[in-house]
Amino acid sequence: MLGIALIAILSLYVVFLYPIFRRKPAEAPKSARYDMQMKKLWSAAQTSMRDHKPLRAEKALLTILKFDEKNAAAYNRLGILYAKEQKFDEAIECFEIAQSLDNNPSSLHNVGLIYLETGAYEKAAMAFEQAIELEDGLPARYIALAKAKEKLGQIKPTIEALEKAYQLDHNTNTLRLILAIYELTGDVEAIAETTARIENQIAANSEQASATRRRRPATAAQQRTNAAQSQTSAPARQARSASPRRKI
Numbered sequence: 001m002l003g004i005a006l007i008a009i010l011s012l013y014v015v016f017l018y019p020i021f022r023r024k025p026a027e028a029p030k031s032a033r034y035d036m037q038m039k040k041l042w043s044a045a046q047t048s049m050r051d052h053k054p055l056r057a058e059k060a061l062l063t064i065l066k067f068d069e070k071n072a073a074a075y076n077r078l079g080i081l082y083a084k085e086q087k088f089d090e091a092i093e094c095f096e097i098a099q100s101l102d103n104n105p106s107s108l109h110n111v112g113l114i115y116l117e118t119g120a121y122e123k124a125a126m127a128f129e130q131a132i133e134l135e136d137g138l139p140a141r142y143i144a145l146a147k148a149k150e151k152l153g154q155i156k157p158t159i160e161a162l163e164k165a166y167q168l169d170h171n172t173n174t175l176r177l178i179l180a181i182y183e184l185t186g187d188v189e190a191i192a193e194t195t196a197r198i199e200n201q202i203a204a205n206s207e208q209a210s211a212t213r214r215r216r217p218a219t220a221a222q223q224r225t226n227a228a229q230s231q232t233s234a235p236a237r238q239a240r241s242a243s244p245r246r247k248i
Helices: 002-021 032-050 054-067 070-086 088-101 105-118 121-134 140-153 156-171 172-185 188-215 218-242
Strands: none
Touching: 032 054, 032 070, 054 070, 070 088, 070 105, 088 105, 088 140, 105 140, 121 140, 140 156, 140 172, 156 172, 172 188
């Protein structure tokens, strides 16, 4: 009986009390030295990429990942670096890891661009669509999707994607992309309509630019010119006021 009681007590301890007392050790706070080192590595990576020194940039990014293996931003940067070097397999792997660590539309868009570059158009379209689901306010996402759809020969989805891009940016270049699709298909009516839209958009842009210039405050040079003109006209006004008036 005593043995059974001990077993029961031990079972209760394992089930209820042991998980409470068994706590994971708290992670040691990162030191100021660690933060400074990471900032230096990020600065080295960005400077090297800007100066077109891929080996230095790669070394800095890999060092960051050595200390912080879950750094999605570092994987994303490394993917961009590999893509520029046309190391597409490595770039895709980095973007996919970044996406698994942080559900980021930029990583999806970047991997979509790699698929587009390598001819995997269906995968590219899927990646762009997933990026749009997460962030649907950037025209570039729809334009990239349109390129993938065009490569797949899907004309209607291509135009739909470009129209959504135009709704966001009202850019004449986007309308010209739409016009190019209609010219390929030989749709005369759509060509005429899109050409008119381009002309209307150019006129609207010109009117908006003119209104902006009218509202823009005078520059320093203009202010000096106005002041000089005011000083030049002041003596004339004083002379007129000082001259005797003829009595009637």
